[in-house]
Amino acid sequence: LGQHLARRLVQIGVTDVFSVPGDFNLALLDYLVAEPGVNLVGCCNELNAGYAADGYARARGVGACAVTFTVGGLSVINAIAGAYSEGLPVVCIVGGPNSNDYGTNRVLHHTVGLPDFSQELRCFQTVTCFQAVVNNLDDAHDLIDTAISTALKESKPVYISVSCNLAGIPHPTFAKEPVPFFIAPWSSNQLGLEAAVEATADFLNKAVKPVIVAGPKLRVAKAQKAFVELADACGYPIAVMPSGKGMVPEHHPHFIGTYWGAVSTSFCGEMVESADAYLFVGPIFNDYSSVGYSLLIKKEKSVIVKPNRVTIGNGPSFGWVFMSDFLNALKLKLKKNSTAVENHHRIFIPSTTPLKRENDEPLRVNILFKHIQAMLNGNTAIIAETGDSWFNCQKLRLPENCGYEFQMQYGSIGWSVGATLGYAQAATNKRVIACIGDGSFQVTAQDISTMLRCGQKSIIFLINNGGYTIEVEIHDGPYNVIKNWNYTGFVDAIHNGEGKCWTTKVRTEEELVEAIAKASGECKDSLCFIETLVHKDDTSKELLEWGSRVSAANSRPPNPQ
Template sequence: MKPATTTLGSYLATRLEQIGIRHYFAVPGDYNLVLLDQLLENENLEFIGCCNELNLGYACDGYARANGVAAGFVTFSVGGLSAINAIAGAYAEDLPIIFVSGGPNTNAGPENRPLHHTLGEVRYRYQLEMFREVTAYAASIEHLEDAPEKIDRAIHVALRHRKPVYLEIACNLAGLDLPAAPNQQLAAPVPLDEAALDAAVENAAERLNNAVKPVLVAGVKLRPWDATKEFLELAEATGYAVAVMPNAKGLFPENHPQYIGTYWGPVSSPGCGEVVESADAYLFAGPTFTDYTTAGYTALINSNKLLEAGPERVKLPGQSYNNVPLPLFLGKLAGRMKKNDTSLTAFERFRPAPEQEEDIVADRPLLTRRVVKRVEKMLTPDMALIAETGDSWFNGIKTKLPEGTAFEIQMQYGSIGWSVGATLGYALAERGKRRVVSLIGDGSFQLTAQEVSTIIRYGLDPIIFLINNRGYTIEVEIHDGPYNLIKNWDYAGLIDVFNAEDGKGWGVRVSTEGELDAAIAKALAHTGGPSLIELTIDRDDCSKELLEWGSRVAAVNGAPPKLG
């Protein structure tokens, strides 16, 4: 029997479908047009056209957060190099993205042909080499017979390591025939050393069970490594007080009786920092310890008391265990734990009294803290809250989430402008399941505003709170200068520009509490397009946590060089 054949582009499309991708993001260019033709043949994948390649990368980031994996397609050099910042961010944030660039004709190099969109020299490996630095796997497909192996390997690596991968497909190969893709498993489990797992569990259980006042802290890597369920099981098996790191918000239920808040060193939730830092043992599950997550390395974490469970390694004082998958470690440890609620009892002495809800004063000017309370009140379990880099981090993290509400933040990479594209990608992946609510500062919005038009184009209905304080507030608090001021825009009015003749977006500018309440009510009822609520906020109105955090990060940035 003659084996079934397909084109290279269709082979890739089948593979994307097999790993659960339903939408792919693309910006067309002449090096990828034939490839896009082949992708369009697959009726189970939907083309999503983006305004530019950077925004496409951010959309892939948001889609991967919600869907588990994403795919993006660009043209060579002018497209790929525009997107590389967003792909680097996805690498930092542990997000699997199959990122594909069209490449030069295979004859261009051997025949010494200078090409457009390039450096004007006959050397065409530079984009591949650049992407090797920000992906877990990068390959150029220049021979048809290599395509299935390289495509499958790229997907395997992306799923195995939770990182983006890069494929460059020569433009004259995309439509050529090759054997059809078999239905096979493309992801492999994390390597497991049973002896190391048992020893890590034994050692950790002994340390925690002998501690007087131990605590648990959730880290951001719980999600990409599928360990949130096991972390909850461990928490309930121990009875310990449970905190979350700032970039892990939403990974532990905030209405859970053991939840004590966000651990962020000196800018922690009230009472939370004191309980964590006074514990005689703490297990951090999936943490990242950076200048941002530790407020300029001022968090008081004692390495002699620290048990750190990473994606594939457990580090205990004086001992490290490799090839220990995080969910297996947490799940097995749960079965060895004794109940101890001492740290939770200690927190009860610090627990702040419930805040009294302030009355709405219709003509009172907006304050950031009051906006946060209104956003908090509107959230439901079928929503996702996305917080842009900046004061929106702090406002989002202070928001109390109903159980089931998702929360997204890009704290490791911290690229301003990320959230507009991420809102597009997340909203697409969750269409019909979750409604996206985004907190975005005006400075960040100006970097990537065009993608609101794509949100309108595809009929998505996120609610965007645009905080207009006329500058880069987070930079002001780290290091101020005239460069932190920006040109004001009519942000609400942009919606009419992007709507043109057929869009269903809605925008409004509000400056008082009464106007905000009315806008939220209208946004919740609005369908068929996004709602953008522009909030006029004083430039110096920011969270107190940002003030303290900013000064500590600035101190790290400004530390003089050490000689020798």
């Protein structure tokens, strides 16, 4: 069974499994180690193993982690919930109790002390799209294949629990060379597709200055290519929602920036909200992406394209119409209309560079990101941690093929350390540049150790501003101040002379320029950790605006009864 599961993971493209050992999964881990196509990556804790599988899935299309029963499962579940919210297929494998213990009144360790082994399963039911409890060899192959195929089809995590005594037992259904894994593609309801395309084309062709806005569900629908082809054909301006950044080529001539309501890229929000029709492809409208529900978008002017549904204005709505099919058909029906692009060119003023600094002036955040912008190319990827890095990284202009990831829907602080580990392990052709705040780093810092064990060469900018700055701008209090660490000393202690690692602290622009030059040159094959010390009130103007609006949304009084 263990060999069969390992080979299935290799077939779907998983060559690294992030794990924490425990007595219930040890025998299964032996088979993952023995599989030539799998590299078992031992992590410092289950939460980071889950975050690493999340980051890996972003780069590779699917990820996997392996933990032990309940104490491991309930530790990794926060990361699995984040992957669920972001639409990422992650296979979460848990070593379960001996198959003979099911149906008995025995009390096992790693449980809450009841003869009921379903607590972990019940928790995972809300954050996975399929749950397989493998405690019988006869249906093991069916449960494993169904779980994996469901993860890939639904683009959501799945849970597979494998009894600890089954991993080494053969069964006739475990062929030495499994039948190649195949998932039949979904196809649209043809009549619904034609009707949706006709109605949308009629709606958009009547508009004077329509725009097109990309959202995060482009990834779930695997429709990035179809989106670009539609944009080329229609000539509309292209904007991207914040959580969709990185899914649309920003070097496209019609790209106008990030649409994020009141904190949009300059001239982008105005173009979108003044349009007489907008085509939203794969959007998520939540309180964060809508800046506290303050978007000036009118439903009657919008076409909303979900992964499997299209809704035009206040109606009609067409189900079982898949995004790629719809975009490919729509591009043939839309008239070219570059009015809004021309309007944008007329009013656009390029963003200014930060004010000239004084000699030895303390480093400012806008200076830091000016230099990070200059580091970007097609062989880099940005990981932006929850916090002010959301806003500063959102303003970076991504060159062709430059990766970009952040976790906006779930917004779990500390996500980026594990995600950097996983993304770098999957995308070996890119150098990851992670922007992490000090508060977030303290949550998950120890898996810097795993990055070193794996020989990764990421560049981590630790932005030390003395606390939870994003929380300060929503609602301040003494709980937002954290204990300052010697962050470079911490990483040096983890390094302990094993592996390639270089750390430095920077306080001025001159020191930053020197650090980036060394990280890009002499230390290009090392993990580089650059601690930047900035003022606690040095934030982006977008965070100030966003924080006040989210605060207002959070503090709305109860409706009258």
